[in-house]
Amino acid sequence: MTNAEIAKTLREIASLLDMQGVPFKPRAYEKAAHAVKITDLSVEEIYRRDGLKGLTEISGVGAGIAEKIATLIQTGRLPYLEALREKSPVDLARLSLIEGLGPKTINTLHAQIGIRTVEDLERAALAGKIRELPRFGEKSEQKILKGIAFLKSGGRHLLGAVLPLANDIQARLEMVPGVKQVAVAGSIRRRMETVGNADLLVISNDPDRVMDYFVGMPEAIYIHAKGPTQSRIKLSNRMNVDLRVVSEESFGAALCYFTGSKAHNIALREIAIAKQLKLNEYGVFREDRPIAGRTEEEVYAALGLPFIPPELREDAGEIGAALVGALPELIDYHSLRGDLQIQTNWTDGAHSIEEMAAEAKRLGREYIAITDHTKSLTVTKGADEEKLRRQMAAIDALNKKRSGITLLKGAEVNILKDGRLDISNETLAQLDVVGISVHSHFGLPREEMTRRVIRAMKNPHADILFHPTGRRIQRREPVDIDIDAVIQTAKETGTVLEIDAYPDRLDLKDEHIRKAVEAGVKLVIDSDAHHIRHLSHLHFGIGMARRGWAERSDILNTLGRNEFLESLKDGRRNHRRAA
DNA sequence: GCCGTTTTCGGCCCGACTGTTTTCAGTCG
Ligand SMILES: Nc1nc2c(ncn2[C@H]2C[C@H](O)[C@@H](COP(=O)(O)OP(=O)(O)OP(=O)(O)O)O2)c(=O)[nH]1
Ligand SMILES: [Zn+2]
Numbered sequence A: 001m002t003n004a005e006i007a008k009t010l011r012e013i014a015s016l017l018d019m020q021g022v023p024f025k026p027r028a029y030e031k032a033a034h035a036v037k038i039t040d041l042s043v044e045e046i047y048r049r050d051g052l053k054g055l056t057e058i059s060g061v062g063a064g065i066a067e068k069i070a071t072l073i074q075t076g077r078l079p080y081l082e083a084l085r086e087k088s089p090v091d092l093a094r095l096s097l098i099e100g101l102g103p104k105t106i107n108t109l110h111a112q113i114g115i116r117t118v119e120d121l122e123r124a125a126l127a128g129k130i131r132e133l134p135r136f137g138e139k140s141e142q143k144i145l146k147g148i149a150f151l152k153s154g155g156r157h158l159l160g161a162v163l164p165l166a167n168d169i170q171a172r173l174e175m176v177p178g179v180k181q182v183a184v185a186g187s188i189r190r191r192m193e194t195v196g197n198a199d200l201l202v203i204s205n206d207p208d209r210v211m212d213y214f215v216g217m218p219e220a221i222y223i224h225a226k227g228p229t230q231s232r233i234k235l236s237n238r239m240n241v242d243l244r245v246v247s248e249e250s251f252g253a254a255l256c257y258f259t260g261s262k263a264h265n266i267a268l269r270e271i272a273i274a275k276q277l278k279l280n281e282y283g284v285f286r287e288d289r290p291i292a293g294r295t296e297e298e299v300y301a302a303l304g305l306p307f308i309p310p311e312l313r314e315d316a317g318e319i320g321a322a323l324v325g326a327l328p329e330l331i332d333y334h335s336l337r338g339d340l341q342i343q344t345n346w347t348d349g350a351h352s353i354e355e356m357a358a359e360a361k362r363l364g365r366e367y368i369a370i371t372d373h374t375k376s377l378t379v380t381k382g383a384d385e386e387k388l389r390r391q392m393a394a395i396d397a398l399n400k401k402r403s404g405i406t407l408l409k410g411a412e413v414n415i416l417k418d419g420r421l422d423i424s425n426e427t428l429a430q431l432d433v434v435g436i437s438v439h440s441h442f443g444l445p446r447e448e449m450t451r452r453v454i455r456a457m458k459n460p461h462a463d464i465l466f467h468p469t470g471r472r473i474q475r476r477e478p479v480d481i482d483i484d485a486v487i488q489t490a491k492e493t494g495t496v497l498e499i500d501a502y503p504d505r506l507d508l509k510d511e512h513i514r515k516a517v518e519a520g521v522k523l524v525i526d527s528d529a530h531h532i533r534h535l536s537h538l539h540f541g542i543g544m545a546r547r548g549w550a551e552r553s554d555i556l557n558t559l560g561r562n563e564f565l566e567s568l569k570d571g572r573r574n575h576r577r578a579a
Numbered sequence B: 001g002c003c004g005t006t007t008t009c010g011g012c013c014c015g016a017c018t019g020t021t022t023t024c025a026g027t028c029g
Helices: A003-019 A025-038 A043-056 A063-075 A079-087 A092-096 A103-113 A118-126 A138-153 A159-174 A207-215 A248-259 A262-274 A296-302 A318-323 A353-362 A385-400 A446-457 A483-493 A510-519 A532-547 A561-578
Strands: A179-185 A197-204 A220-226 A230-235 A240-246 A278-280 A283-286 A289-292 A338-342 A367-370 A406-414 A433-437 A496-500 A523-526
Touching (some): A003 A025, A003 A079, A003 A103, A025 A063, A043 A063, A063 A079, A092 A103, A092 A118, A103 A118, A118 A138, A159 A197, A159 A207, A207 A230, A240 A248, A248 A262, A248 A283, A248 A289, A248 A296, A262 A278, A262 A318, A283 A296, A289 A296, A338 A353, A338 A433, A338 A496, A353 A367, A353 A385, A353 A532, A385 A406, A406 A561, A446 A483, A483 A496, A483 A510, A496 A532, A510 A523, A523 A532
Parallel strands (some): A197 A240, A338 A367, A367 A406, A496 A523
Antiparallel strands (some): A179 A197, A220 A230, A278 A283
């Protein structure tokens, strides 16, 4: 049983208890769910090795919850949860997705008129039955219908799609008279791979004017709430945008609050309490007198902490690290000098080598590897040995022109079903950068997939494992592979693991990156560009790397060309030793 | 149900907005 599955069960218990009006326990179960989720070791393995005692060492898991986790692991079931479900036989998960509908309302609707499903609810609302209930009215009924209408699309959105939109709204808010500053906060600022909404923070001396502009924006199709300091709208793409307006003295505290995460905020507020202080979105207070609030640095300092970068604010160990001065020196957003995965019109890219090189140079890259697909990927006109040799000659010729950027000879070599590569070692030996990746047989069982990839990594010519899990966010699940084994192999062979920065890949992802960094495995961040406009996507990969606690020294393409190639050669020497 | 650098009992993050209410519960951030 995975940590994610255990966490999901604990969260369901929390929701059911919440719905049944049980005080405090829901928070305890939610906290335990979070703790299980962010545990890097397998909780099941912890239990099998150290028993209940091992479980209670997870902060937030005490005797009661440990017992429940143990039952779950041992039997795959949990009678306690089944009893709760029986007591509240409603489709809580789906009903909760209706905006504005929470556990208490769902409980009332079930108790009073037997609503169990979204369909029940819609029928009752259409029949005018909701408004007849005590403490409900016509507006509540309309909101429920509205919420059901919006239900289907209420998912998460790719950061890559939302960031431009958020920046656009930011720019327009900056033009509103009275506005001094606008910041993008929330999960966008933390650079999560997907975001639930956009959160924007404004400093203004004329809040009403900002709010009027905000709710009147042409793309606003619904106004959830509008107040003097906070408003919330739904855009035509069905995504919500939250706006908070504060004064300058509170900007740091508000930015901290609005950036989150929620768990990070609560942890900070608990630190404040322990210090006899109060933290909210307006500042840090001692006996109701403000002692910090203008900047985030000031807020953290008042709590006895150094500034914590937004990408780390997940309550996943960053506060503990901050307390002992052990925060990582994260790789910064302008430190990449090369890009090691680029496709051209030699295969499925849209542009010539020259065009990609020119754009990469314009973006400040010092070197790029041309890594077109290889022959077994026939749909892309994948290169065979002969075509690769021709491309190498073409690259040699281009490099002679001294265009100001170095082109490295590479390939994205297919890993065959059995783990062999589809290009001969003789040809691979002539390339500067050999990327390897899975592009077929995605559905292999875990053991077979892991064996396959590990075998490919052990080829002494294989330099970089491209997009190791093969996921396409919201489109294709990752392959089933033992990522710990891949990281361990990388450590042994010196194979570099890629952080593919393409917005719907982001592969490796944050939690895997953190494991790789902890293991001392080297990484690169690549655009995987198939078009000149993809070359600028590297910052999404840097965001992931930062979320994975990566420092500059963990990322090889922060090095100049020669040092970078030297590191790859080191990797190859290790390969030979291992092979 | 969990937890402890003023606690092993008594707390549990804190505030904005809405709708249906004459004073606040519920939901959300
Ligand atoms: N103190 C506190 N802050 C919260 C709470 N809920 C949300 N926040 C803060 C932290 C969040 O990052 C921020 C924005 O809320 P969101 O619901 O939009 O979450 P966030 O942007 O982190 O994730 P998402 O939009 O789902 O991708 O508001 C809460 O219960 N308490
Ligand atoms: Zn958000």
